[in-house]
Amino acid sequence: LTNKITNAANAGDEKESGYRVYSILSYFFILVIVGLPVWWYTTRVYRANLPISEMYEVELKNKSNKAFGIPLSLDYDILITFVHPDPSGIEIELNGEDIDKNMQPFLKAISPIADFVVKSQWLYLTDLGINPRKMSDHFALQESQLPHIISPLETKMWSHLSQRPTINLVLYFSYCSTPLYIYSDRNIKIPTNAFLSPRWGGIYIVNPDKSSCETKQFK
Known part of the structure; x- marks a missing residue:
C-alpha cells in the first residue's frame, strides 16, 4: 500500500512538473513572440519620409x-x-x-x-x-x-x-x-x-x- 501511495505521488509530481515546463514555455512564447513585437511597435519613434x-x-x-x-x-x-x-x-x-x-x-x-x-x-x-x-x-x-x-x-x-x-x-x-x-x-x-x-x-x-x-x- 505504501509503495502504491509513493508511486502515485511520484506520478503526480511528474505530471505537475510537466505542467510547469509547459507553463514556462508558453510564458516565454507569449513574451518573446507576442510581447516583444508589440513593445517594439508601440514604443518606436515614427520617422516620416522627407523629399x-x-x-x-x-x-x-x-x-x-x-x-x-x-x-x-x-x-x-x-x-x-x-x-x-x-x-x-x-x-x-x-x-x-x-x-x-x-x-x-x-x-x-x-x-x-x-x-x-x-x-x-x-x-x-x-x-x-x-x-x-x-x-x-x-x-x-x-x-x-x-x-x-x-x-x-x-x-x-x-x-x-x-x-x-x-x-x-x-x-x-x-x-x-x-x-x-x-x-x-x-x-x-x-x-x-x-x-x-x-x-x-x-x-x-x-x-x-x-x-x-x-x-x-x-x-
Whole structure:
C-alpha cells in the first residue's frame, strides 16, 4: 500500500512538473513572440519620409551662378519687406498684381515640396545703416558692405516672430536726391542692383526715376 501511495505521488509530481515546463514555455512564447513585437511597435519613434533630394534642388543663384540653398523645411514664411526711408519726399504706390506676377515663378518652384505663407510689411524712415561712397551723380555700395546691411534691417523685421524659417525679400526705395547702386569689388556697377544672402533672402534697391521724383509719386 505504501509503495502504491509513493508511486502515485511520484506520478503526480511528474505530471505537475510537466505542467510547469509547459507553463514556462508558453510564458516565454507569449513574451518573446507576442510581447516583444508589440513593445517594439508601440514604443518606436515614427520617422516620416522627407523629399530631401527634391528639397536640395530648390536653390537660389547669385550673380556668379553659385548655388545658395534655403533652410530645409516643410513650410516657410515668405516675408516681403518694403523699406521706404523718405515717405515725405515721395509716395510709393505698388500694384499687387504685378508683385504677384513676379513672385509666381519662385512660389511655383517651392510649392511641390513645401507650404508657404506670404507676408508683407512696410518700414518707414529706415536707412540701410551703412555709409555709401559718393560718386559723380549717385552713391555706391561696395560688395564688402552688403553683409552689414542685413543685421540692422533684421532687428526691425517680423521674421523672428514665427517658428517657421523665413525667406526675406526686401525692396529698398532710395532717396530721390541720392540714387544708390551696388558695385562689385572690381568697381563695376551690378546691373541687377540686387544681392542674395545665403539662407536669408535677398535685397533689391529701387531708384525712383526723375519724373517720379518730380511728381513725388512712384508707381
